[in-house]
Amino acid sequence: xxxxxxxxxxxxxxxxxxxxxxxxxxxxxxxxxxxxxxxxxxxxxxxxxxxxxxxxxxxxxxxxxxxxxxxxxxxxxxxxxxxxxxxxxxxxxxxxxxxxxxxxxxxxxxxxxxxxxxxxxxxxxxxxxxxxxxxxxxxxxxxxxxxxxxxxxxxxxxxxxxxxxxxxxxxxxxxxxxxxxxxxxxxxxxxxxxxxxxxxxxxxxxxxxxxxxxxxxxxxxxxxxxxxxxxxxxxxxxxxxxxxxxxxxxxxxxxxxxxxxxxxxxxxxxxxxxxxxxxxxxxxxxxxxxxxxxxxxxxxxxxxxxxxxxxxxxxxxxxxxxxxxxxxxxxxxxxxxxxxxxxxxxxxxxxxxxxxxxxxxxxxxxx
Amino acid sequence: xxxxxxxxxxxxxxxxxxxxxxxxxxxxxxxxxxxxxxxxxxxxxxxxxxxxxxxxxxxxxxxxxxxxxxxxxxxxxxxxxxxxxxxxxxxxxxxxxxxxxxxxxxxxxxxxxxxxxxxxxxxxxxx
Numbered sequence: 001x002x003x004x005x006x007x008x009x010x011x012x013x014x015x016x017x018x019x020x021x022x023x024x025x026x027x028x029x030x031x032x033x034x035x036x037x038x039x040x041x042x043x044x045x046x047x048x049x050x051x052x053x054x055x056x057x058x059x060x061x062x063x064x065x066x067x068x069x070x071x072x073x074x075x076x077x078x079x080x081x082x083x084x085x086x087x088x089x090x091x092x093x094x095x096x097x098x099x100x101x102x103x104x105x106x107x108x109x110x111x112x113x114x115x116x117x118x119x120x121x122x123x124x125x126x127x128x129x130x131x132x133x134x135x136x137x138x139x140x141x142x143x144x145x146x147x148x149x150x151x152x153x154x155x156x157x158x159x160x161x162x163x164x165x166x167x168x169x170x171x172x173x174x175x176x177x178x179x180x181x182x183x184x185x186x187x188x189x190x191x192x193x194x195x196x197x198x199x200x201x202x203x204x205x206x207x208x209x210x211x212x213x214x215x216x217x218x219x220x221x222x223x224x225x226x227x228x229x230x231x232x233x234x235x236x237x238x239x240x241x242x243x244x245x246x247x248x249x250x251x252x253x254x255x256x257x258x259x260x261x262x263x264x265x266x267x268x269x270x271x272x273x274x275x276x277x278x279x280x281x282x283x284x285x286x287x288x289x290x291x292x293x294x295x296x297x298x299x300x301x302x303x304x305x306x307x308x309x310x311x312x313x314x315x316x317x318x319x320x321x322x323x324x325x326x327x328x329x330x331x332x333x334x335x336x337x338x339x340x341x342x343x344x345x346x347x348x349x350x351x352x353x354x355x356x357x358x359x360x361x362x363x364x365x366x367x
Numbered sequence: 368x369x370x371x372x373x374x375x376x377x378x379x380x381x382x383x384x385x386x387x388x389x390x391x392x393x394x395x396x397x398x399x400x401x402x403x404x405x406x407x408x409x410x411x412x413x414x415x416x417x418x419x420x421x422x423x424x425x426x427x428x429x430x431x432x433x434x435x436x437x438x439x440x441x442x443x444x445x446x447x448x449x450x451x452x453x454x455x456x457x458x459x460x461x462x463x464x465x466x467x468x469x470x471x472x473x474x475x476x477x478x479x480x481x482x483x484x485x486x487x488x489x490x491x492x493x494x
Contacts, residue, residue: 035428036403225402225429292406292426314405314428343424343431345408 007052008145008203012210016221024118026053029223039229039316041220042192043360046151048213049222051198052206055120056144057127060110061135068111071130071266072103073249075259079105085172085189088257090126091267095248095274099123100239100257102189104174112174112185112200114146116239130266145206149213150196150222150230152361157216158186158197174200180212191227193234195361229313232322235285235354241295241311242283242324251279251326282332283310285354286323291342293323298341299349301331309340315356322356323349368395368487370461374477375486378435381461382480389438389477392465393425393456396490401427404456407449409434409466414442416469418476423466425456434466438476444468 004027013020018029029050031038041047059068069076074088085104089097099119104112115123120141128137149158155168163178174187185200201209213219228238235253237243243252248271250258258271286299286309293312298305312323323340331338336351355363373381379397383390398404406426416422416436423434446465449455456464471477481489 030429031402034403036405229428290406291408292428292431294431314426316428 005053007050008206009050009052009147009210012207013050013221018221018223021224023224024053024116026117028053029221031223031225032221035223035225035229036316038220038222038226042151042194042222042226042230043317044152046149046153046157046196046216046219047192047222047226048210048219049148049150049224049227050146050210051148051227052145052203053117054146055115055117055123055139055141056146056200057113057115057124058106058110058138058140059113059127059131059135060107060137062109063132063134064109064111066263067131067135068103069263069265071127072101073258073265073267073271074103075262076103076105076111077262079103081105082107083169083173083175085174085187089243089249089254090123091249091271092245093267093270095250095267095270096245097239097243097247097249097252098126098245100237100243100254104185104187106174106185118240143203145201145203145209147199147201147206147209147213148190148192148196149199149219150190150192150194152194153218154194154196157213157219160216161212179209182209184209190362191236192230193236193355193357193360193362194230228311229316232311232313232324233315233317233355233357234360235324235356237283237324238311247283247326248274248279250274251281251283253283279329281307281326282329283324283326284332284334285352285356286325286338286340286349287318287352287356288321288323288340288342288347288349290321290347291340291345292321293340293342293349297323297343299325299327300339300341300346301327301336306331306338317357324354327351369483369490371483373461374437374480374482375489376435376437376480377489378437379490380435380437382437382477384477387471387474388443388468389440389471390465390468391437392460393434394486394490395460396493397432398457398460398464401425401432402429403427404453407453407456407466409445409449410442412442412445416440416442416467418479436469437480438469438471439473440469440471442467443470
């Protein structure tokens with residue numbers, strides 16, 4: 001087996017006593033003090049995550065906007081303003097999801113695309129093979145670090161580290177900033193359901209930023225374990241678990257990221273047909289009172305298996321198990337009673353509409 | 368971390384012997400590897416357990432593990448407190464985090480188990 005890749009913060013994690021695991025070929029911290037502790041820190045105060053394994057691509061040049069419009073499903077017209085950000089998926093001709101992405105409009109004729117670590121090579125090949133000659137690309141993943149700062153007190157911490165006259169970027173925008181003397185790109189985005197930021201900086205500056213953030217007693221280092229429980233409580237889909245090439249954005253509950261009315265894009269006709277006919281299966285949330293649902297467990301309805309758990313975990317906020325699953329559309333309705341086969345036991349569950357957890361700092365900030 | 372008055376098996380359970388009754392739980396190493404315990408599924412009083420076979424399950428946020436009985440016998444007491452407070456397994460694995468008490472069938476099985484020093488050496492190889 002190949003040596004695991006390391007982020008610029010690898011040594012910091014080891015120093016902090018993190019438990020390191022193989023995640024998509026990367027040596028990543030799954031937890032430091034404990035998943036539930038870290039989860040609570042993000043819901044109540046601030047947690048920081050090293051997500052430098054994620055891929056960063058720059059797409060720029062005269063035809064960049066038109067070319068990206070053909071590749072992603074959402075409408076770049078929504079981020080015409082410099083500094084704004086867009087969540088989108090990228091599909092093949094059949095509407096199969098190649099990846100989910102955040103596209104930041106970082107400059108005139110320039111976009112920063114952040115993609116899943118596990119999809120870096122696939123995405124790069126797909127994007128570059130679908131670009132005309134007047135569009136340039138750069139894979140900046142290796143020299144770029146990404147640190148997520150998430151929680152109701154994230155703004156307070158970031159503002160204390162920032163330069164004089166700092167104006168925080170608005171939700172779903174990105175701006176240049178200086179944090180503790182380091183030049184960074186500061187995005188008001190995240191994957192936890194809390195208010196917060198994602199800091200994009202040069203790999204060589206990552207340790208300095210990380211340590212500056214940890215100098216505040218309110219800040220807890222968090223691993224991928226808490227990242228997963230936090231995102232699942234919000235019902236945010238995870239590539240590889242809740243969606244893949246075999247699923248389409250309509251079935252995955254991401255129809256809102258598909259702008260059928262914009263100019264033509266890859267997968268448009270297939271997705272339009274699925275939307276018209278209605279998807280056969282839909283991704284739903286399921287809650288259980290007992291046990292912890294995990295990926296692959298069978299979901300039963302009136303005695304027959306109707307699907308499998310896509311994502312499943314224990315919700316530290318709610319104190320019970322939560323899951324997602326693709327179910328036939330006719331029963332993919334909130335309130336439907338289902339049964340989960342949790343190994344030897346059959347446990348009662350109920351279909352719900354995510355988010356599982358409401359009233360986070362983000363839901364109050366967004367309203 | 369590994370009390371001297373207990374015996375241990377390779378599945379990381381501990382056993383405390385008092386006459387022909389043994390108390391069973393999981394070791395410090397096991398609870399640390401699991402992380403925060405969120406669910407413990409235990410059998411009922413009167414159920415039989417067999418050495419080397421599963422008697423329950425323990426779940427953390429990230430993973431699920433089976434619990435293996437180090438001995439053969441009949442369950443005479445179950446720690447019901449763990450259903451409401453499973454985190455006690457992390458906080459006090461050798462005390463309030465105990466799981467079941469078993470009336471032994473064959474005390475010779477205890478000879479197969481490891482003493483604290485042996486178990487510590489076994490764990491340091493596994494870690």
